[in-house]
Amino acid sequence: MQNAPITVSRYADLPGRMWSHTAPTPVAAPRLLAANDALAAELGLPPGWLRGDEALQILAGNLVPEGTLPIAQAYAGHQFGGWSPQLGDGRAVLLGEAAGRDIVLKGAGRTPWSRGGDGRAWLGPVLREYLVSEAMHALGIPTTRALAAVATGETVLRERPLPGAVLTRVARSHVRVGTYEYLASRNDTDGLAALTDHVIARLHPQAGDAWGLLDAVIDAQARLIAGWMGLGFIHGVMNTDNMAVSGETIDYGPCAFMDAYHPDTVFSSIDRFGRYAYAAQPTVAVWNLAQFASALLPLMGGEAGIPRATEMVNSFPARFGDAWLGVFRAKLGLVTPDPGDADLIQTLLGTMAAQGADFTLTFRGLTDGTARAGFADPAPFDAWAARWSDRREADPVNPAVIPRNHHVEAAIAAAVDGDLSFFDALLAAVTRPFQDDPVFAAPPRPGEEVTATFCGT
Structure with a gap:
């Protein structure tokens, strides 16, 4: 491949125990479903390349770009508070970088961390993430982005046979709190130091050292979650492996936007006790950041650093409160x-x-x-x-359109039947969120409500 400037990921410069060389698994009959030409331009991809056959083969996993080294990343995590010592990219392959951002194929087949799964994704979660992540970007929330969605021409077996798809996800980085936990749980201080140098150089150059990194990540998460709260957004699965140290929203699984407001709202079908309810999100962030601080302790003086680290984590509520006030003041003018x-x-x-x-x-x-x-x-x-x-001193700033659950589900259902027109119309609306739209701004009518969302794995 000579045209698309995708280079080897800088993550591959880190010790090999933190990743595995993993090529995507080819698929039978790839077909382009959605292409983000504006994002492609930001990444320096040639005009029109995204819609050509070479791109289709790369984004489906059938062709590895020349000069790249596809890898799967290792990480651990606390899932609903329970410790999982080894998770990792079970269905994602990091192809490389373009314009300094990660290019990942999600649903690209089995990896060493698939844990018995098939490593594939079905069409519904791919289109949901495409819609919601692009809506979040348009709403001004730090987020991973969707570059393309490709149908595989293969069937994925879940509760029933479903059409397979691959999402191309773009992010500043895919390093998570769980990446740090993976190394800390193995007493890998050298790995922690290498990862911290990588993250500081790439994401938080002002940080300087591990203490500065902890401070930067706390601040980024305070601003991010305040932004979520201002939109009625519920992530749904705020495990530590789903908290990116970049401060971007990552892993759109059972996410949703509220229709009728209530602080205890939960959508995720697996969140049976409301751990990740709308109003609980700032509290969960503190818990996750405490795990991050704990993982960093070997670089911050060990046990001697606990009081200072605790004080820093406990500063989150005040930082979040300031950010939350800023968000809602703007909403009220x-x-x-x-x-x-x-x-x-x-x-x-x-x-x-x-x-x-x-x-x-x-x-x-x-x-x-x-x-x-x-x-x-x-x-x-x-x-x-x-x-x-x-x-009131100014005009309030509030969106008219969000990706409402009933519209997202309708778009997925139509796409499963081979009709992408509703998806295309919804995508156009949610990426112009401040424009009135009589169809997509409307809340669900009685009987149209979608009250449960699913991870889709």
């Missing part, structure tokens, strides 16, 4: 901070929860004057709006 802002925001959220008001449409209604109509009993909203009018 508040420019000058005021001590009463937190109460003003919480009063609105409490009123929304009490009446099941739609999260996205309520805040969008503050922008266009229609918010009152979303409350069956408008009196509490009117009382709040009187307070708000005294504080």
Whole structure:
């Protein structure tokens, strides 16, 4: 391959015990389903290359770019609080880098860490991640991106036979908290030091050392999760192997955006006790960051570093609180901070929860004057709006369109039947989230609600 500038991943410069040379498994009959031409341009890929046959063969896993070294990464993690000492890329292959960003094929076949699985993905999770990650990018949230989706022409066996697909995912990095846990659990201090040097050089050059890296990751996660909260987004599976040290949203499995607002909302079918509910996400972040700090301790003085590391992790709530206030002030059009802002925001959220008001449409209604109509009993909203009018200084900034669950599921169902037109229309809408759209801005009608989401593995 001579045209597409995909180079060997810098991750392959790290010790070989942290990764495995793993080529993607070829597929029978690849077919391009979606291509992100704008992202391709950002990556320096030639115009039109993404839609050519060479690209199709590479993105399906049938052709390895010349001069690259495809690898699968090792990591561990805490999953719903339980320790898993060896996870790793069970169905993802890191092809290499373009413009300094990882190019990964997700659903590319078995790896040394597939743990008995087939290493494949079916069409539904691939299209869900494509839609939601591109929507998040358009909404200004740090995230992995979708470069392409390819049908494999093969069947994947889950609860029933389903069409297979491969997602090409782009990220600043795929290093996770679980990557650090993998090395720390093996007392691999040399590996931790090498990984930390790699992460600092690539992601957080201002950090300087492990202490600075811990501080940078805490700050990045505080801002990221505040952004989630401002959109009513629920990640659904905030395991430590799904927290990227880059501060990007990663691994869109059972994720969802709320329709009716309630802080205890859960969508993930495997989150039976609400560990990763909407309102629990900041608390879970603290728990995950504590695991990150623990893994870094060998580079921070061992046991002697525990008090300082604990103090730093415990700074997360304040940092998150500041970021959360910033996000919601913008949603209300508040420019000058005021001590009463937190109460003003919480009063609105409490009123929304009490009446099941739609999260996205309520805040969008503050922008266009229609918010009152979303409350069956408008009196509490009117009382709040009187307070708000005294504080409002600018136009609120709120999206009209999010990838609502019922639309995502409808797009997947149509695609399984061979019709991508609804997916294409939904993708166009969610990547223009601040434009009104009478179809895709609408909440589900009675009977259309989707209340459970699935990992899709």
